[in-house]
Amino acid sequence: MQIINITKTDEEVQVSAEEKAQRMSICETCEHNANQYCGQCYCILDVITGLKEKSCPVGKWNVSLL
Numbered sequence: 001m002q003i004i005n006i007t008k009t010d011e012e013v014q015v016s017a018e019e020k021a022q023r024m025s026i027c028e029t030c031e032h033n034a035n036q037y038c039g040q041c042y043c044i045l046d047v048i049t050g051l052k053e054k055s056c057p058v059g060k061w062n063v064s065l066l
Contacts (some may be wrong), residue, residue, distance in 0.1 A: 007038045014050050023049035032061060053063045 015023070023028040028048060032039040038048065040057040048054045 013052060015052050019064060020050045023056075026056070026060050030058075031057065 014020075024045065027033055027038070027045045033045065036045050037043065038045060039058065041048070043054075049061075055061065055063045
């Protein structure tokens with residue numbers, strides 16, 4: 001039996017520090033920011049803004065293509 005590694009590296013999952021900062025700056029001024037939680041999807045902003053496969057639920061920033 002062969003064991004397959006299904007984990008991803010940080011680089012495959014996380015956006016760059018610059019992209020995360022850009023996303024956070026958008027969220028910080030958003031009307032849906034509820035004390036550092038998104039009032040639309042209820043995610044923790046510091047977490048969701050750092051993930052490549054996530055996007056803003058109201059379309060203010062998109063999935064990372066890098």
